[in-house]
Amino acid sequence: MSKLFQKITRSQLFLPIVALILVLVFNVIKTPTFFKITIMNGTLYGFIIDIINRASELVILAIGMTVVVASSAGTDISVGSVAAVSAAIICYSLGPSQEAYKVPYLVGIFLGLMGGMLCGVWNGFLVAKMKIQPMVATLILFTAGRGIAQLICAGQIIHVEKVEYRLLGSFLPGVPLPTPVFVAILVIVITWAILRYTALGMYIQAVGINSKAGRLVGINSSAIIFLTYIYCGLCSGISGSIISSRIAACDANNIGLNYELDAILAVALGGNSLGGGKFSLAGSVIGAITIQALTTSLYAMQVTADQLPIYKAIVVVIIVAIQSTEFKKWFSNLKRKYAIKAEAAS
Amino acid sequence: MIKFFKDRIDEKTYLLLITILMFIVMYGAGMIIYADKGFAKPQMFFNLFINNAGLIVTAVGMTMVMITGGIDISVGSVVGLTCMMLAYMMEFMKIPAGLAMAIVLVYGILFGCVQGFLVAYLKIQPFIVTLAGMFFCRGLTAVINSEMINISNAVFLKIAQFKIYFPFLATLNKKGKLITPFIYPSVIIAFVVLILIYIMLKYTKFGRAIYAVGGNEQSALLMGLNVRATKMKTYIFNGFLATLGGILFCLNTCAGFVEQARGFEMEAIASSVIGGTLLSGGVGNVIGSLFGVLIKGTIESFITTQGTLSSWWTRIVISLLLAFFIVLQSIFASIKAKNK
Amino acid sequence: MSNDLLTMRHITKNFPGVRALNDVDFTLRSGEIHALMGENGAGKSTLIKVLTGVEDFEEGEVLVSWMDHPLINHSPQEAQKKGISTVYQEINLCPNLSVAENIFIGREPKKNGMIDWKKMNDCAKKLLKDLNLAHIDVTKSLEHYSVAIQQMVAIARAVDIESKILIFDEPTSSLDELETEKLFQIMRQLKNKGVGIIFITHFLEQVYQVCDRITVLRNGELVGEYLIKDLPRVQLVAKMLGKDFDDLAAIKKEGIEKRDRANQVPILSAKNVGHRGTIKPFDAEIFAGEVIGLTGLLGSGRSEMVRSIYGADRPDSGELSIKGKKKKISAPIDAMKAGMGFLPEDRKAEGIISDLSVRENINIALQTKRGMFRPLNQRERAEFTEKYIKLLQIKVANPDSPVKQLSGGNQQKVILARWLLTNPDFLILDEPTRGIDVGTKTEIQKLVLKLAEEGMTIMFISSEVDEMLRTVGRMYVLRDGELVGELTEDQMNENAVMAAIAGGEKDE
């Protein structure tokens, strides 16, 4: 029993989950209706649904970010801009008409995702081949991305008026859960399957921990890093398509704005090191949901948009502080002292 | 001859020289291409410093942090907050300019303490700590005042607009009028900071400890350095420099508003990196960062001098130039590494 | 005893899942050199780390003669201030700083409150000159220098810190004979000044050369403390291993029968292979079942030669044939596919993947050889790991714990296991016994001979001449980045090898 307990508490996921639960519990106290889910017009509504719905894009981005961080020990800060590029490509190729798309829907989406992957190729090329530090390499698309998106849209906000375009960002007919949730789950499952049924996960970690040693055991480090950046680009594209579908438009300046920060935060809140190497996909997913839960609950508590970042900052610091090894050490010392005292007393 | 240099110059100096050389080439090219638009005038060159005095100071702090292997993405919002605090205190609370600046600097130090504590003592990843710091300061700015405040404090404006002339560089303009190039006090402050920090990094125990910690934290610890204190102090310095940079920035804009200096942290990071600082720590030099800032400033001057680009083309061109520069640097670095 | 400098009593230290030290006592007198001996994972380094505040300990106390209350160090900084200076097992210096700074950081000479760089460089130069390293440019950053030189720099640093207790954790593992001799000279000088020195090594003869007393640890427990004259070599080994042990001398090559190589196809032949700046183009022919040694001074190009064969440093000239067929090897994976394996010299930088588990570290090479899309299944992974942990007697509580938690020697065994698992035809071992205890060293040498007997070809590099003589059947001699000659079985003896290395006369 205590063995099991120890195993649970030692797991990397333990604290991230606790953090998420704490956020939720706090909510219930403050907002008793928090867990209430109602059905309207055959679809589910409620804070919880809202959280997992709105967290979808972030979850997808966080997955891409996780593999990039693991393999290259650096962050891809261009994900938000790349999402905007994809959204722009999709909206441009589908066109504003109410009646018909310019190209078939799937072709449009495909083009958008290809755009995202192309951005990933560029980033991967700079990081893996040119050996440029990831944050700086991706800084280029971070700045240029929105410019490219605007260029595609010719500086306008393209609205896609055809109603079906909204489906990806809202509800499919007859399905009670929002579509983005399914997309996020799909991405999670595919990523998990790739890592599970190939040795890629181990390669990524090995490259991130010690690329020299990785090379000597036959891993092509730069190919692995390259691959992770492309994958991250794809994830950015997917979330770009969702965001754009939610607003049925492409707003090059605002799509995915500051998402890179939240994505990185999600990775860290999941107990992953930004120094590369070992990673946990589940951790990042939980991290992303925690962030969204936090935002949603702060709004539910009537915190204004202005103040929101302040609270967010404080909660984030508390969560990561609790997870820090120093805190754990301090805590276990305390426990030991307590045990000794108890022993002395008895 | 070339061989002689190759043997004498180590990798870091070589990269610094390349950076400086590239700046000169770039600026020289600008002087030729945009000669008719005044690019060759001394004032144009001075403007580079006037516009970027704040960035120089901030980048210096950033460089220190990056040498320890950390990063600080809160500086942009700290600069924004600084401007807002200054504007609010001077305009709405009628606090004298000197006192307002002092308060802001104290805030910077305190803020640096908190971030430093979290990074050094709780060992939280710097990116996350400073990301939270960024949220915090940006939020605070909006909470203080969501409207734009223009500064009209007489003393402040006087400092901001006090021109220091360089008569020996005076030139005649087309109409035959004598134009004397000038700088503002902020440039002087930036240079004083730069020189002081340069000396500190090179000639004090603390300075060298920063390099050691960044080179290999575990080793630094085993060699008997106080890693925590070193990191803590670095973040405090950085907090102070970020607010000082903010004051210089504010002297330039004379206003405070929520969105001010958004993305400033990226400019500081990019300048540092262009100047040869490694994000992985242990390597960096404030002189390099100065040139990083100047290169970034030159790219921007190109764009403004050109004047016809739409806003999105501006972004794309800026990043293309940045990419060009970074790639070129990486190629030089790998050539050097191969010849070793 | 009145001249006890340091007394450690009842020290106990646990790591998650391992009791690294259990009720260990240790005393050090002033003016003695005290050897701390034990197998890999016995707890030697841990005892040092506990003493110097790198790790905390649960029970016990530490007393030093110059303080009237127990000493507890919370950090190496504190220990250093209190007069204990240490060279840790893995080199702990900052590669980005200059050599001089690495020696003086934290206690730089000053002038007017500023660091006096000139004085610092001069002092560093002088210090290194005393260690026979006058040729080092102290202003260059440390990363430019070899492991051996880094080791010497670390020693210079520790020696220069005036302290009452000086600790060396395997300082000689990558030093050659001359450098070691120099170190011993300095140790003796310090000893005469009354400094107490703790010396950890796996080289038995070195212990008998300089030490006064020996403390033996086994499995985290104290075996005993002995005067050097009371404990002959064989007994020392028995105490360390806890059982009698067939001496090294017992190992003998089964005289690999001279085959007629004239019409045999070499398993590997190199023509004109070279890498600019590190190894001049060389020709080599190696036959199946051979154990071939590479010998030469440090920096003579031994490692560089094997690296260019393995594709670790891509050769820029020449061609390789394997089993008579031309092969292009541009990256290690090509070499692996061609049946090679390579255990690199620098374990920390190129060998272990520190955060991955022992299991993953063992399996990874086989995995990459099989390809990404054919992952080993759970059962295979567990089975292979188990097998090699047993075969090489790797000391690990849980194969899922990160490899960095293993003691230095056990990490080395993990890397060896990694390559054996791939079942290579041609295995390159660059200093495989560095930091390995006597018992295991014998095991590894035996293993090498056994593998050769079973038909594996092994290229063996070692700085220890007698180890080479015991294991290899033929030797290539390198000097200044050039393959200069070859010694056959009947030419090989200590003197001949030494002469060849030093390069007095050409030996064809």
Ligand SMILES: Nc1ncnc2c1ncn2[C@@H]1O[C@H](COP(=O)(O)OP(=O)(O)OP(=O)(O)O)[C@@H](O)[C@H]1O
């Ligand atoms: N950080 C750690 N976490 C968990 N276990 C550890 C850690 N450090 C050491 N150990 C374990 O403690 C034991 C003693 O290790 P130690 O490094 O002291 O051995 P050693 O005698 O120095 O061996 P070697 O000769 O190989 O250097 C080993 O079983 C090792 O696995």
Ligand SMILES: [Mg+2]
């Ligand atoms: Mg050890």
